Amino acid sequence: AQRVTQPEKLLSVFKGAPVELKCNYSYSGSPELFWYVQYSRQRLQLLLRHISRESIKGFTADLNKGETSFHLKKPFAQEEDSAMYYCALGSGGSYIPTFGRGTSLIVHP
Protein backbone atom coordinates (compact mmCIF):
# COMPACT_ATOMS: atom_id res chain seq x y z
CA ALA A 1 0.00 0.00 0.00
CA GLN A 2 1.18 3.50 -0.69
CA ARG A 3 1.49 6.05 2.04
CA VAL A 4 2.73 9.60 2.50
CA THR A 5 4.00 10.81 5.86
CA GLN A 6 4.44 14.44 6.80
CA PRO A 7 5.76 14.28 10.36
CA GLU A 8 5.23 17.94 11.23
CA LYS A 9 1.74 19.38 11.61
CA LEU A 10 3.15 22.82 12.15
CA LEU A 11 6.41 24.51 11.21
CA SER A 12 7.06 28.00 12.49
CA VAL A 13 10.03 30.09 11.29
CA PHE A 14 11.07 33.70 11.03
CA LYS A 15 11.34 35.60 7.79
CA GLY A 16 14.68 34.98 6.13
CA ALA A 17 15.26 31.64 7.84
CA PRO A 18 15.66 28.43 5.84
CA VAL A 19 12.67 26.16 5.58
CA GLU A 20 12.47 22.39 5.13
CA LEU A 21 9.10 20.64 5.06
CA LYS A 22 9.58 16.94 5.43
CA CYS A 23 7.87 14.25 3.39
CA ASN A 24 8.46 10.51 3.36
CA TYR A 25 6.65 8.02 1.23
CA SER A 26 6.05 4.31 1.01
CA TYR A 27 5.57 2.76 -2.40
CA SER A 28 7.00 -0.34 -4.01
CA GLY A 29 7.00 0.94 -7.57
CA SER A 30 8.38 3.98 -9.34
CA PRO A 31 6.85 7.01 -7.64
CA GLU A 32 5.89 10.44 -8.79
CA LEU A 33 6.02 13.02 -6.02
CA PHE A 34 4.31 16.38 -5.76
CA TRP A 35 3.90 19.29 -3.43
CA TYR A 36 0.56 21.08 -3.26
CA VAL A 37 -0.05 24.36 -1.44
CA GLN A 38 -3.13 26.06 -0.05
CA TYR A 39 -2.79 29.68 0.94
CA SER A 40 -5.28 31.20 3.35
CA ARG A 41 -8.72 31.53 1.73
CA GLN A 42 -7.40 30.18 -1.55
CA ARG A 43 -7.74 26.91 -3.40
CA LEU A 44 -5.51 23.92 -3.24
CA GLN A 45 -3.00 24.08 -6.08
CA LEU A 46 -0.07 22.15 -7.42
CA LEU A 47 3.23 23.76 -6.41
CA LEU A 48 5.78 21.49 -7.99
CA ARG A 49 6.45 17.94 -9.12
CA HIS A 50 9.69 16.03 -8.90
CA ILE A 51 10.01 15.23 -12.59
CA SER A 52 10.03 18.92 -13.44
CA ARG A 53 13.12 19.52 -11.29
CA GLU A 54 12.25 23.20 -11.21
CA SER A 55 12.18 25.89 -8.57
CA ILE A 56 8.79 27.47 -7.92
CA LYS A 57 8.58 30.58 -5.75
CA GLY A 58 12.07 29.73 -4.52
CA PHE A 59 11.04 26.24 -3.39
CA THR A 60 12.81 23.11 -4.53
CA ALA A 61 12.34 19.45 -3.73
CA ASP A 62 14.57 16.52 -4.54
CA LEU A 63 13.39 12.96 -4.70
CA ASN A 64 15.66 10.70 -2.65
CA LYS A 65 14.71 7.14 -3.47
CA GLY A 66 17.19 5.70 -0.98
CA GLU A 67 15.59 7.55 1.90
CA THR A 68 12.12 7.54 0.26
CA SER A 69 11.89 11.25 0.88
CA PHE A 70 10.80 14.34 -1.01
CA HIS A 71 11.47 17.24 1.31
CA LEU A 72 10.48 20.77 0.27
CA LYS A 73 13.12 23.41 0.83
CA LYS A 74 13.55 27.15 0.58
CA PRO A 75 16.69 28.96 1.65
CA PHE A 76 15.03 32.18 2.82
CA ALA A 77 11.40 32.07 3.92
CA GLN A 78 9.04 34.95 3.18
CA GLU A 79 5.87 35.90 5.02
CA GLU A 80 3.83 35.13 1.90
CA ASP A 81 5.02 31.52 2.09
CA SER A 82 2.72 30.98 5.06
CA ALA A 83 0.30 28.28 3.94
CA MET A 84 -0.69 24.65 4.24
CA TYR A 85 1.61 22.35 2.29
CA TYR A 86 0.66 18.84 1.22
CA CYS A 87 3.02 16.23 -0.11
CA ALA A 88 1.43 13.78 -2.53
CA LEU A 89 2.36 10.53 -4.20
CA GLY A 90 1.29 9.46 -7.63
CA SER A 91 1.61 5.89 -8.74
CA GLY A 92 0.90 3.21 -11.27
CA GLY A 93 -0.65 5.41 -13.88
CA SER A 94 -3.81 6.11 -11.91
CA TYR A 95 -3.11 9.84 -11.86
CA ILE A 96 -4.87 10.09 -8.50
CA PRO A 97 -2.52 11.52 -5.87
CA THR A 98 -2.29 10.10 -2.37
CA PHE A 99 -1.97 13.07 -0.04
CA GLY A 100 -0.16 13.41 3.24
CA ARG A 101 -1.80 15.10 6.22
CA GLY A 102 -0.21 18.43 5.46
CA THR A 103 2.15 20.79 7.27
CA SER A 104 1.14 24.29 8.22
CA LEU A 105 4.00 26.70 7.60
CA ILE A 106 3.93 29.98 9.47
CA VAL A 107 6.54 32.58 8.64
CA HIS A 108 6.80 35.30 11.24
CA PRO A 109 7.94 38.83 10.37
Add this chain to the structure above:
Amino acid sequence: EAGVAQSPRYKIIEKRQSVAFWCNPISGHATLYWYQQILGQGPKLLIQFQNNGVVDDSQLPKDRFSAERLKGVDSTLKIQPAKLEDSAVYLCASSQGPHTYEQYFGPGTRLTVT
Protein backbone atom coordinates in the same frame (compact mmCIF):
# COMPACT_ATOMS: atom_id res chain seq x y z
CA GLU B 1 -10.64 31.46 -17.32
CA ALA B 2 -13.16 30.85 -14.57
CA GLY B 3 -12.18 28.28 -12.01
CA VAL B 4 -14.03 25.30 -10.62
CA ALA B 5 -17.23 26.43 -8.92
CA GLN B 6 -18.85 24.71 -5.96
CA SER B 7 -21.95 25.36 -3.92
CA PRO B 8 -22.90 25.70 -1.21
CA ARG B 9 -19.72 26.82 0.51
CA TYR B 10 -20.97 25.79 3.94
CA LYS B 11 -23.66 23.41 5.12
CA ILE B 12 -24.78 22.34 8.56
CA ILE B 13 -27.16 19.42 8.88
CA GLU B 14 -28.25 16.96 11.53
CA LYS B 15 -27.29 13.32 11.33
CA ARG B 16 -29.60 11.18 9.24
CA GLN B 17 -30.50 14.15 7.05
CA SER B 18 -29.63 14.36 3.37
CA VAL B 19 -27.38 16.86 1.63
CA ALA B 20 -26.25 17.56 -1.91
CA PHE B 21 -23.26 19.41 -3.25
CA TRP B 22 -22.87 20.87 -6.71
CA CYS B 23 -19.78 21.34 -8.85
CA ASN B 24 -19.21 23.10 -12.15
CA PRO B 25 -15.79 22.28 -13.63
CA ILE B 26 -13.61 24.43 -15.81
CA SER B 27 -15.09 24.66 -19.29
CA GLY B 28 -13.80 21.90 -21.52
CA HIS B 29 -12.44 19.75 -18.72
CA ALA B 30 -13.53 16.19 -19.35
CA THR B 31 -12.42 14.74 -16.02
CA LEU B 32 -14.04 15.60 -12.72
CA TYR B 33 -13.09 14.48 -9.23
CA TRP B 34 -14.73 14.60 -5.82
CA TYR B 35 -12.46 14.48 -2.80
CA GLN B 36 -13.27 14.29 0.90
CA GLN B 37 -10.95 16.12 3.27
CA ILE B 38 -11.48 15.38 6.94
CA LEU B 39 -10.00 17.87 9.39
CA GLY B 40 -6.30 17.23 9.89
CA GLN B 41 -5.99 14.97 6.86
CA GLY B 42 -5.20 15.35 3.20
CA PRO B 43 -7.83 15.05 0.50
CA LYS B 44 -9.00 11.54 -0.36
CA LEU B 45 -10.59 10.67 -3.68
CA LEU B 46 -14.22 9.64 -3.54
CA ILE B 47 -15.05 9.39 -7.22
CA GLN B 48 -13.62 10.25 -10.63
CA PHE B 49 -15.67 10.89 -13.77
CA GLN B 50 -14.54 10.94 -17.36
CA ASN B 51 -17.23 12.86 -19.21
CA ASN B 52 -20.41 11.29 -17.82
CA GLY B 53 -18.90 7.91 -16.98
CA VAL B 54 -17.40 6.75 -13.69
CA VAL B 55 -13.70 5.90 -13.84
CA ASP B 56 -13.05 5.16 -10.18
CA ASP B 57 -15.52 5.01 -7.29
CA SER B 58 -13.69 2.42 -5.22
CA GLN B 59 -13.45 4.74 -2.20
CA LEU B 60 -17.05 5.97 -2.34
CA PRO B 61 -19.23 4.65 0.52
CA LYS B 62 -21.98 3.58 -1.80
CA ASP B 63 -24.47 2.78 0.96
CA ARG B 64 -24.88 6.48 1.64
CA PHE B 65 -22.96 8.44 -0.99
CA SER B 66 -23.94 8.87 -4.62
CA ALA B 67 -22.68 11.07 -7.41
CA GLU B 68 -23.67 11.82 -10.95
CA ARG B 69 -22.50 13.80 -13.93
CA LEU B 70 -25.37 13.25 -16.29
CA LYS B 71 -24.44 15.58 -19.13
CA GLY B 72 -20.71 15.35 -18.67
CA VAL B 73 -20.40 18.85 -17.27
CA ASP B 74 -21.85 19.67 -13.83
CA SER B 75 -21.79 17.10 -11.08
CA THR B 76 -23.72 16.48 -7.90
CA LEU B 77 -22.54 14.57 -4.84
CA LYS B 78 -25.21 13.41 -2.40
CA ILE B 79 -25.08 11.97 1.08
CA GLN B 80 -28.15 10.19 2.39
CA PRO B 81 -28.34 9.71 5.33
CA ALA B 82 -25.47 11.69 6.78
CA LYS B 83 -23.40 10.50 9.71
CA LEU B 84 -21.29 12.50 12.13
CA GLU B 85 -18.11 11.17 10.52
CA ASP B 86 -19.12 12.73 7.20
CA SER B 87 -18.18 16.14 8.57
CA ALA B 88 -15.46 17.28 6.20
CA VAL B 89 -14.62 19.58 3.34
CA TYR B 90 -15.76 18.20 0.01
CA LEU B 91 -13.51 19.29 -2.81
CA CYS B 92 -14.33 19.15 -6.48
CA ALA B 93 -11.52 19.23 -9.03
CA SER B 94 -11.30 19.02 -12.79
CA SER B 95 -8.67 18.33 -15.41
CA GLN B 96 -8.52 18.30 -19.18
CA GLY B 97 -8.26 14.55 -19.24
CA PRO B 98 -7.69 11.57 -17.00
CA HIS B 99 -3.95 11.16 -17.60
CA THR B 100 -2.65 14.18 -15.78
CA TYR B 101 -1.90 15.36 -12.27
CA GLU B 102 -2.76 18.91 -13.32
CA GLN B 103 -6.01 19.07 -11.40
CA TYR B 104 -7.72 22.36 -10.65
CA PHE B 105 -9.52 22.48 -7.35
CA GLY B 106 -12.65 24.29 -6.33
CA PRO B 107 -13.05 26.20 -3.07
CA GLY B 108 -14.73 23.27 -1.37
CA THR B 109 -17.92 22.79 0.62
CA ARG B 110 -17.51 22.55 4.37
CA LEU B 111 -20.08 20.12 5.79
CA THR B 112 -20.82 19.91 9.48
CA VAL B 113 -23.03 17.07 10.67
CA THR B 114 -24.39 17.54 14.18
